[in-house]
Structure formats: structure tokens, C-alpha cells
Amino acid sequence: MYILGSTGKMLIVYSRVGELLVMFKLNPKTYTQPEWICFHPNETLYL
Numbered sequence: 001m002y003i004l005g006s007t008g009k010m011l012i013v014y015s016r017v018g019e020l021l022v023m024f025k026l027n028p029k030t031y032t033q034p035e036w037i038c039f040h041p042n043e044t045l046y047l
């Protein structure tokens with residue numbers, strides 16, 4: 001599960017069983033208001 005937090009500019013990834021896998025702090029200059037997540041068929045993640 002991927003969770004995008006606009007407040008705090010974070011991308012959080014959990015496993016299928018709810019285990020926290022990773023947290024990324026997003027650059028607020030690049031991601032001023034992150035609101036969506038999209039995966040390309042080649043598995044590239046777009047924010």
C-alpha cells in the first residue's frame with residue numbers, strides 16, 4: 001500500500017500485512033502539493 005501525505009510531504013509504503021516498509025520525505029520545492037500516485041505499466045512511479 002502506498003500512502004501519499006500532502007501534509008509533511010511524505011510517501012509511505014506498507015506491506016500487504018501492514019508492515020511499514022519505507023518512508024520517503026519529498027522535496028517540498030518539487031512537490032508543493034502532492035495529490036496523486038500513478039504507476040506506469042513498466043512499474044515507474046509518478047507523483
